[in-house]
Amino acid sequence: xxxxxxxxxxxxxxxxxxxxxxxxxxxxxxxxxxxxxxxxxxxxxxxxxxxxxxxxxxxxxxxxxxxxxxxxxxxxxxxxxxxxxxxxxxxxxxxxxxxxxxxxxxxxxxxxxxxxxxxxxxxxxxxxxxxxxxxxxxxxxxxxxxxxxxxxxxxxxxxxxxxxxxxxxxxxxxxxxxxxxxxxxxxxxxxxxxxxxxxxxxxxxxxxxxxxxxxxxxxxxxxxxxxxxxxxxxxxxxxxxxxxxxxxxxxxxxxxxxxxxxxxxxxxxxxxxxxxxxxxxxx
Amino acid sequence: xxxxxxxxxxxxxxxxxxxxxxxxxxxxxxxxxxxxxxxxxxxxxxxxxxxxxxxxxxxxxxxxxxxxxxxxxxxxxxxxxxxxxxxxxxxxxxxxxxxxxxxxxxxxxxxxxxxxxxxxxxxxxxxxxxxxxxxxxxxxxxxxxxxxxxxxxxxxxxxxxxxxxxxxxxxxxxxxxxxxxxxxxxxxxxxxxxxxxxxxxxxxxxxxxxxxxxxxxxxxxxxxxxxxxxxxxxxxxxxxxxxxxxxxxxxxxxxxxxxxxxxxxxxxxxxxxxxxxxxxxxxxxxxxxxxxxxxx
Numbered sequence: 228x229x230x231x232x233x234x235x236x237x238x239x240x241x242x243x244x245x246x247x248x249x250x251x252x253x254x255x256x257x258x259x260x261x262x263x264x265x266x267x268x269x270x271x272x273x274x275x276x277x278x279x280x281x282x283x284x285x286x287x288x289x290x291x292x293x294x295x296x297x298x299x300x301x302x303x304x305x306x307x308x309x310x311x312x313x314x315x316x317x318x319x320x321x322x323x324x325x326x327x328x329x330x331x332x333x334x335x336x337x338x339x340x341x342x343x344x345x346x347x348x349x350x351x352x353x354x355x356x357x358x359x360x361x362x363x364x365x366x367x368x369x370x371x372x373x374x375x376x377x378x379x380x381x382x383x384x385x386x387x388x389x390x391x392x393x394x395x396x397x398x399x400x401x402x403x404x405x406x407x408x409x410x411x412x413x414x415x416x417x418x419x420x421x422x423x424x425x426x427x428x429x430x431x432x433x434x435x436x437x438x439x440x441x442x443x444x445x446x447x448x449x450x451x452x453x454x455x456x457x458x459x460x461x462x463x464x465x466x467x468x469x470x471x472x473x474x475x476x477x478x479x480x481x482x483x484x485x486x487x488x489x490x491x492x493x494x495x496x497x498x499x500x501x502x503x504x505x506x507x508x509x510x
Numbered sequence: 511x512x513x514x515x516x517x518x519x520x521x522x523x524x525x526x527x528x529x530x531x532x533x534x535x536x537x538x539x540x541x542x543x544x545x546x547x548x549x550x551x552x553x554x555x556x557x558x559x560x561x562x563x564x565x566x567x568x569x570x571x572x573x574x575x576x577x578x579x580x581x582x583x584x585x586x587x588x589x590x591x592x593x594x595x596x597x598x599x600x601x602x603x604x605x606x607x608x609x610x611x612x613x614x615x616x617x618x619x620x621x622x623x624x625x626x627x628x629x630x631x632x633x634x635x636x637x638x639x640x641x642x643x644x645x646x647x648x649x650x651x652x653x654x655x656x657x658x659x660x661x662x663x664x665x666x667x668x669x670x671x672x673x674x675x676x677x678x679x680x681x682x683x684x685x686x687x688x689x690x691x692x693x694x695x696x697x698x699x700x701x702x703x704x705x706x707x708x709x710x711x712x713x714x715x716x717x718x719x720x721x722x723x724x725x726x727x728x729x730x731x732x733x734x735x736x737x738x739x740x741x742x743x744x745x746x747x748x749x750x751x752x753x754x755x756x757x758x759x760x761x762x763x764x765x766x767x768x769x770x771x772x773x774x775x776x777x778x779x780x781x782x783x784x785x786x787x788x789x790x791x792x793x794x795x796x797x798x799x800x801x802x803x804x805x806x
Contacts, residue, residue, distance in 0.1 A: 328526035349796030
């Protein structure tokens, strides 16, 4: 009775209908981006008199340069990039080091330690904030970017250890045995065999971590108050506070602060969309 | 399997711990230790700055559970957020995944579009939607007026009745993409042959969905729903940026209320108690999720 899936005409019509629905949904989904961008490239007067959906009369690309300079974005970008440059490689190496014994060595505490790390996935940042602030003051690095690096690493570890452990377990143990027989130390097995074979997983984690570090807000909000140490999300919020009613400038600032993550997403998405689910759904 | 053979090649019991040491240092020192320290702080009346604190035992928790109207409202808002999160962004994500799983042209591009908000900083997402909701110039009201619904146009974020829902919708926009990705992965792991068999047996589309697709996604549901609940109790950025807990504290959630108590009003002990309540709720909910992950 129900043989519609075999009927090619019906099938084609169905596909066309789905395609059109998807197109409509995409337009709705992209609308916030469109209104921000359309507002960022016009003059305030044009926006107010003609509305957010009108095509701008004249293009005012200067908004971006003005936002970039008046908003201290060079400082915020430098800070966020510095943080990424230090935190991402360091965090991933530390996570990989920890994942190696959890995946490939047998010792009594292997499972308890793994679960101990996994529990971190459920720990809300809030529960660490006040003590972190006190600690950073005591160490004397509060209000500097260095205060952010240790907690960022700590909060990144659970997911990264989970993914790396899963990936390491897929690497055949015979490979390791062979070089152990040749007298290689555990560290050189890790460094010369495990890491090079794990480049796809490492790349995926790096991209996810770059985005997470660029986007992190709450820890930075509590530990950083000096303008010179602000990261991009803090800086953007500061910029919003100063230009709340200069809509076109504010929108230009938003575009500036999301441009890097959008670019990373467009060019590297195939690396991380699949990586997000790695291990989580199917072993 | 690693088996016992590899045991022979270990140079001593401490080798695994050498590899684990840096991770344990950072995780222990900057996550676990501050977490426990917070529990200690939550037993005191303390401004977070001065050297003296007053021990109040469970006083902060008693205040939180019985005396603080705003905290009650905040907790209720988290529960509402959670209930809505179990249905809306997860349903939207599942819907996107089901449609994109049907090999229509342009799947990759559509998937990227629906996922794209998830890569943005939530601060930017909050500001973008504050602009969407702008009473005078925002796209939401402009569209409503254009389709003849100008009567319901309003300041969505300053209206007591709509501020929380408006913020939640922003979260749906930003969060559905991740669930879509999980569901797509789940759908692709269902054996094609089941569908073939169903088709040959003449099953309707609904029967196929009900009896093959949904059960096939049970693993994914656990992950997606757990994540949705965990996220619902961690909400902070969007509220902070879009409503600052207002108007009239109507959009406070535990995450923002903790922040305001600790870092705006300098009630560090009370803030720590709120933080611990969030942590306890999230950890309790996450147990099945973590157990499942540890087995994979």
